Amino acid sequence: MLLPRCRRLLAVLAAAFLALAPLAASAAEAAPAEQVQTVDGALLEAMKQAKELGFEGRYKLLEPVLDKVFDFAYMAQIAVGRHWNQLDDGQRQALVDAFGKMSVATFASRFDGYSGEKFEVGDTRDGPRGTKLVINRLIKTSGEAVPINFLLRDDDGGWRIIDILLEAKYSELATKRSEYTAVVENQGFDKLLQLLGDKIAELRAKG
Numbered sequence: 001m002l003l004p005r006c007r008r009l010l011a012v013l014a015a016a017f018l019a020l021a022p023l024a025a026s027a028a029e030a031a032p033a034e035q036v037q038t039v040d041g042a043l044l045e046a047m048k049q050a051k052e053l054g055f056e057g058r059y060k061l062l063e064p065v066l067d068k069v070f071d072f073a074y075m076a077q078i079a080v081g082r083h084w085n086q087l088d089d090g091q092r093q094a095l096v097d098a099f100g101k102m103s104v105a106t107f108a109s110r111f112d113g114y115s116g117e118k119f120e121v122g123d124t125r126d127g128p129r130g131t132k133l134v135i136n137r138l139i140k141t142s143g144e145a146v147p148i149n150f151l152l153r154d155d156d157g158g159w160r161i162i163d164i165l166l167e168a169k170y171s172e173l174a175t176k177r178s179e180y181t182a183v184v185e186n187q188g189f190d191k192l193l194q195l196l197g198d199k200i201a202e203l204r205a206k207g
Contacts (some may be wrong), residue, residue: 035069055109070103080192105199109203120139132159
């Protein structure tokens with residue numbers, strides 16, 4: 001027999017999945033701004049239900065949406081640079097899986113509460129090499145606007161996110177590329193996978 005808290009958690013998750021299902025299903029055909037709205041909607045849902053869901057609940061809520069909207073395979077390839085060509089198929093898949101899990105875990109950890117915040121999607125601008133930059137802001141209850149912009153590319157299967165620009169200027173993918181390539185060059189690919197696994201475990205333990 002399920003404990004009351006478990007029943008409440010399952011009910012919250014079920015309601016959240018139903019609310020987000022149409023967003024995830026249409027992700028492949030969505031325009032850049034709509035993709036960002038999908039992410040914002042999922043994050044806001046996770047924030048509002050943060051206490052009831054806990055880390056694992058937020059992770060399960062966000063994972064299917066982010067997997068569709070983000071191009072984790074492309075991002076993982078860029079993150080290791082030229083070393084990607086030195087990896088076999090098994091290593092590449094292991095990296096993509098670890099990269100995706102760490103990305104979802106990071107979102108689940110960062111967006112862990114709600115006090116009236118909201119997201120605002122702004123203009124869509126042309127980016128380098130045919131990409132699109134969607135201007136996006138998290139509005140705090142104080143009125144402070146935190147820029148969280150998204151860079152997307154069209155891979156013939158629809159627009160998908162390939163980078164996040166915090167404060168409108170700091171590329172998360174560029175930061176990861178610097179960190180990951182240094183690890184592979186100095187300690188090897190297996191060490192990178194280990195570090196990614198350790199980071200995921202750390203975020204889970206933090207809750």
